[in-house]
Amino acid sequence: MAKDYSKEIRTIKALKSTTAPVLNGDLSDNVWAKAQKEKDFRQPEGKELSKAKTEVMTCWTSSALYIGMICYEPDMKKIKRKYMEPADRFTWKYGTDEIELFITPNYENPEVGYFHFVVSAGGQIYQKYHRRIGANSFPKRIYDIKVATKEFDDRWQAEPAPNYL
16 A cells, blocks of 8 residues: 555755845756755655656745756656646646645644645746635735746756745
8 A cells, every 4th residue: 555645744944045046947056056955756646756756945035935846757758848728727637747836834834824836847837825714914826926947858947936925
């Protein structure tokens, strides 16, 4: 029987930086070399590890949060880069290659709510703030978010940067 990871809470310590990484999808900036990498991600239902290796790292400056994502792919020719519908009508039904992140802004009180965003291999982004009942301390959406992606022979990389956090 497969291990159930669905209740697991994982954290990534974000590196405080005085310099922002360049948003180009490359991830070769010195900032990313110093950042903690998290790996061994799970399938969406939480029952097994992802089939392809993924690494994520974070850093922040006084004005923004930055996330670096490395998504390894055994056959880059087969990836689906973009959603067939506009990004704000996000759906899994097209099988687009993407990475999904959930960020809780208040780790000590996760009931407040969480940010949910998805980045496709083609640089499209879905974003939403899921507010818990009675929690009015955070906005419904992140309005100013930028993302850059870049492809390599064995992976695609993404750098989303929400400026609102």
